[in-house]
Amino acid sequence: MGDQNRLKTISAVLVAMLAILTIAAAIWVLLTPAQTVKDQTWERIQQDGVMRVGMDASYPPFEFFDQQGNLVGFDVDLAHELGRRFGVNVDFVIISFDGLYDALRIQRVDLILSALPLDLRLTEDVAYSHPYFNAGQVLVVREDDAGVTCVDDLAARKVGVEWGSMGDVEARQLLRRMEFDLFPYPTPQEALAALCSDEIDAVIVDTVSVYQFSKQGNGIKIVGPPVTDDPYVIATLLGSYVLQERLNEAILEMSASGYLDQLRVKWF
Amino acid sequence: MAQQLPRIERTELAAHLARAMALVLVLAAASARPQPIIILGQPHVVQTVNPKMGVHTRLTDEVEEWKIQRTLQLVREVGAPWVVEYFPWGYMEPAKGQFDWQHADMVVEHAVNQGLTVIARLDFVPEWARPKDTTFRYLDEEHFADYADFVYAFVDHFRGRVDYFVIWNEPNLSFEWGYRPVDPDGYTQLLKLAYSRAKEANPDCFVLAGALAPTIAREGNEWGLSDLIFLQRMYDAGARDYFDILAIHSYGYVFPPDEPPADDKINFSRAELIRDVMVHNNDGDKKIIITEGGWNDHPRWTKAVRPYQRILYTIQAYEMAKEWDWCQALVIWSFRTPVPERNFRDYYTLVTSGFILKPIYLEIQSYARGASDWLAQPSG
Numbered sequence: 001m002g003d004q005n006r007l008k009t010i011s012a013v014l015v016a017m018l019a020i021l022t023i024a025a026a027i028w029v030l031l032t033p034a035q036t037v038k039d040q041t042w043e044r045i046q047q048d049g050v051m052r053v054g055m056d057a058s059y060p061p062f063e064f065f066d067q068q069g070n071l072v073g074f075d076v077d078l079a080h081e082l083g084r085r086f087g088v089n090v091d092f093v094i095i096s097f098d099g100l101y102d103a104l105r106i107q108r109v110d111l112i113l114s115a116l117p118l119d120l121r122l123t124e125d126v127a128y129s130h131p132y133f134n135a136g137q138v139l140v141v142r143e144d145d146a147g148v149t150c151v152d153d154l155a156a157r158k159v160g161v162e163w164g165s166m167g168d169v170e171a172r173q174l175l176r177r178m179e180f181d182l183f184p185y186p187t188p189q190e191a192l193a194a195l196c197s198d199e200i201d202a203v204i205v206d207t208v209s210v211y212q213f214s215k216q217g218n219g220i221k222i223v224g225p226p227v228t229d230d231p232y233v234i235a236t237l238l239g240s241y242v243l244q245e246r247l248n249e250a251i252l253e254m255s256a257s258g259y260l261d262q263l264r265v266k267w268f
Numbered sequence: 269m270a271q272q273l274p275r276i277e278r279t280e281l282a283a284h285l286a287r288a289m290a291l292v293l294v295l296a297a298a299s300a301r302p303q304p305i306i307i308l309g310q311p312h313v314v315q316t317v318n319p320k321m322g323v324h325t326r327l328t329d330e331v332e333e334w335k336i337q338r339t340l341q342l343v344r345e346v347g348a349p350w351v352v353e354y355f356p357w358g359y360m361e362p363a364k365g366q367f368d369w370q371h372a373d374m375v376v377e378h379a380v381n382q383g384l385t386v387i388a389r390l391d392f393v394p395e396w397a398r399p400k401d402t403t404f405r406y407l408d409e410e411h412f413a414d415y416a417d418f419v420y421a422f423v424d425h426f427r428g429r430v431d432y433f434v435i436w437n438e439p440n441l442s443f444e445w446g447y448r449p450v451d452p453d454g455y456t457q458l459l460k461l462a463y464s465r466a467k468e469a470n471p472d473c474f475v476l477a478g479a480l481a482p483t484i485a486r487e488g489n490e491w492g493l494s495d496l497i498f499l500q501r502m503y504d505a506g507a508r509d510y511f512d513i514l515a516i517h518s519y520g521y522v523f524p525p526d527e528p529p530a531d532d533k534i535n536f537s538r539a540e541l542i543r544d545v546m547v548h549n550n551d552g553d554k555k556i557i558i559t560e561g562g563w564n565d566h567p568r569w570t571k572a573v574r575p576y577q578r579i580l581y582t583i584q585a586y587e588m589a590k591e592w593d594w595c596q597a598l599v600i601w602s603f604r605t606p607v608p609e610r611n612f613r614d615y616y617t618l619v620t621s622g623f624i625l626k627p628i629y630l631e632i633q634s635y636a637r638g639a640s641d642w643l644a645q646p647s648g
Contacts, residue, residue: 059568097568098611115568119610164565164575164627169620172627184627186576206567 039242041110051088053079054109056097061212061267062115062232074267078132079113081259085250101126104235110243112235127238129247131231132260133207137167138226140203140210142195143219148202150224154180158200160191167204170227189213195220206230211268306333313383314349316636320589322350322387322599323618324560327375328359330606335623337378339604342619344382346629347636350597351384352434352559356392357418358404364396364414369425376429387432387476387515387559387599390419390462398446406446409454416461423469432474434515434559435462438481440498442491450493452501456510459502463510477507479515479559480542482534495538496531496545503549513596516542517560521571525585536561536585543594555596558589562600566615579631586635 045051055075057063063073071092083090093109100112104126115135118128141148148154155178161168163184171182183200185191188209195203196218204227214220234251236243254260323343327336343351355372362368379386392404397411407415423433438444439455463475480495487493493501495516516539520527523535531541539558546552562582565575573581582600589598604619618629 058570117610121607121610162575164579164631168575168627169624172630173624184576187574208567 037241039240041107041237041240042242042246045086045088045110045243049088050091051079051083051086051111052091052093052109054093054095054100054103054112055079055114056100057092057094058097059115061208074133074263075113075115077263077266078254078260081254082113082247082250086246101235104237107237110236110240111247115232116235118231118233122235125238126235127240127244129234129236129244130251131233132251132255133232133264134226134229135207135232136226136228136230137170137204138207138210138222139224140192140195140205140220141201141223142198143221145201148223151204151227152178154178154202156180157202158183160185160194160200160203162186162188162191162205162209165206166228167206171204192218192220208268211264215268306337308377308381311381311383312344314344314347316347316349317638318347318586318590318636319349320595320597321346321348321586321632321636322352322597323348323603324352324599324601325379325603326354326605328354328356333374333378335606336375338623339619340375340378340382340384342623342625342629343384343603346618346633348632349383349385350387350557350599351379351603352387352389352599353379354389354392355422356404357390357397357415358392358394360422361394361418362396363394367421367425372426376426380429385432386430387434387557387597388422388426388430389434389437389479389559390422391436393446403446405444406448407458409457412458412461415458416465419462420465420469423466423473427470427473431470431472432476432513432557433466434476434479435459435511437479438517439478440483440493440495441481444481449490450498452493452498453505456502456505456507459507460510474512475510476513476515476557476559477502477511479517481517482519482538484532484534494531496541499542499545500549503545503551508549508551511554513554514542514546514556515559516556517601518558518598519561519601520563520573520581520585522573524577525581525588536581536588539592539595552594554594556594557596558598560601561585561598562616564612564615566612569612569615572612572615575627579628582628583632583635586632 055063057065057071061073062075063071066072076092079090079092093103095103097114100114100116101122103109104112117135118131139148139151148157151174154174158181159171160183161171163186165188168184175182183191183194185194188205191200191203191205192210192213194200210220210222234247236247323346325339325343327339330336330339340351353375360368360372376386393407393411393415397414398406398408419433419435436444436455436458440450442448442450445451459477466473466475480498481492482495483492484494485492487497518536518539519534520536521534525536527535527537529535529537529541539556543556546554562585563578564572565578566572586598589595602616604617605614605621608614608621617626618632619625
């Protein structure tokens with residue numbers, strides 16, 4: 001009996017000590033100030049008041065030099081808007097496309113904003129923002145055509161593509177599971193013009209070509225989900241945590257507020 | 269007198285024995301040498317209307333054997349009998365005299381099985397053959413003999429399977445010469461050594477000099493030297509007797525293949541000017557092989573054409589090569605890469621990394637199968 005009582009006492013003491021330790025640890029965790037994430041890129045941007053944007057200015061309408069020699073385009077406006085939101089100026093560092101990632105790695109620039117396609121292979125080296133533009137292939141029909149809402153409706157239709165393009169690749173893939181007449185054209189504009197003149201029923205073409213063509217009010221519309229995705233993103237260094245967060249917040253907000261749509265209307 | 273086991277115990281014993289035998293069989297099967305998943309199969313022959321067609325396969329970094337086989341099957345099926353493949357010295361001789369031919373053997377076996385003629389590009393300096401902090405393109409004179417030894421070993425190992433060997437790559441570009449000023453005399457010295465060792469290993473092999481890059485850079489340019497000048501300087505240094513075929517690169521950029529050549533222009537027909545230099549040096553009997561060339565259809569690259577132009581220009585170029593009696597083969601850059609590069613280089617390929625055939629592949633295939641309407645303009 002005496003031994004049993006002693007064991008009970010020891011157990012109770014141990015449980016009490018464990019409880020005290022747990023409570024103490026919880027209090028310590030709660031009272032310790034949260035460690036701030038260090039982001040040298042963001043700190044430097046804030047300190048200098050300048051955000052350095054890597055860009056290959058050879059891809060209108062995203063980034064190019066106009067006839068007066070001014071750097072303009074969708075991405076240029078986007079970069080300025082980001083700078084405004086971050087309260088800093090933007091310094092554009094013009095680099096050929098192949099050199100953009102190296103420039104980021106050696107911190108010659110703070111970010112890459114240059115119609116940059118997402119590259120999953122590089123996600124161990126750089127961080128990508130949310131997409132701000134999808135340049136993939138889409139299905140286009142006449143505005144008054146309610147019969148085609150996605151690629152599954154293309155059976156027995158006349159479908160145009162730019163000969164040899166990725167839209168052509170996708171159309172040939174679709175032909176393996178359904179029948180339709182494929183009409184290749186030398187350029188996307190010619191394929192879209194053929195759609196407008198009722199020569200064909202639909203076109204599979206890249207988004208940029210559609211936006212550029214439909215700017216003239218040609219009575220066409222994009223239907224269904226994108227046939228392929230080619231998201232444009234902003235790349236930063238992996239350690240630029242704060243910058244990444246701010247970019248993502250800004251892109252989501254610009255998308256929700258319609259700012260990205262305004263840019264599209266302005267530049268296409 | 270032996271005691272008989274009760275009936276129930278005999279049944280249990282039999283069950284135990286059966287299980288033990290099954291286990292032994294499973295273990296035996298598991299430890300047996302696995303059957304190869306990829307089977308070489310019967311040898312094939314390339315069917316084509318143009319035996320000068322070729323593609324650069326770039327299987328160097330392709331790890332999976334089925335992808336190597338599939339790539340080379342597709343090359344045969346497109347109707348191209350020639351392939352150029354890169355065999356990096358540094359991959360195959362990691363230490364002096366220690367060779368690892370495993371991957372190269374795999375590529376060559378599948379290529380030969382598909383009926384393809386392999387042109388082997390040999391360069392890429394291993395670390396042991398160059399100073400610290402130099403690039404894999406850097407080969408100093410002290411290690412020329414090491415390179416020539418590798419050429420000997422390679423030619424010897426692949427004797428009967430590979431007969432064409434390109435000595436170095438684009439030596440007229442500073443980048444390809446280890447970021448040093450280009451050196452036609454130095455390259456010719458390297459060529460002489462490599463040629464002698466290659467012939468020692470296989471007197472019937474073909475040694476290709478070059479492959480010269482198309483550039484209009486003049487003397488003193490830090491990035492390179494005009495292919496025309498470089499070739500003349502090679503002849504001046506005594507290169508004529510040390511190569512059997514000249515390898516050149518011939519890109520069209522934004523020009524059609526029949527755009528006339530000029531000293532100060534880089535286009536496909538620049539090959540004719542190279543040929544003139546050879547004739548001028550009494551070397552007109554030798555053939556040229558275009559070991560890289562073609563057009564790009566990237567939507568943003570300033571030196572690219574539209575996809576339909578790329579199709580037409582490529583087939584026209586194959587036709588031109590067929591007419592050029594001094595051109596032995598036109599090998600276009602490039603067939604496929606193991607993974608997408610996500611830049612303009614993806615728009616040189618005929619097949620995606622995921623083996624989706626691009627329209628240009630199908631059009632070239634139609635041409636190689638004798639279609640006569642390949643020049644027909646598309647709709648519109």
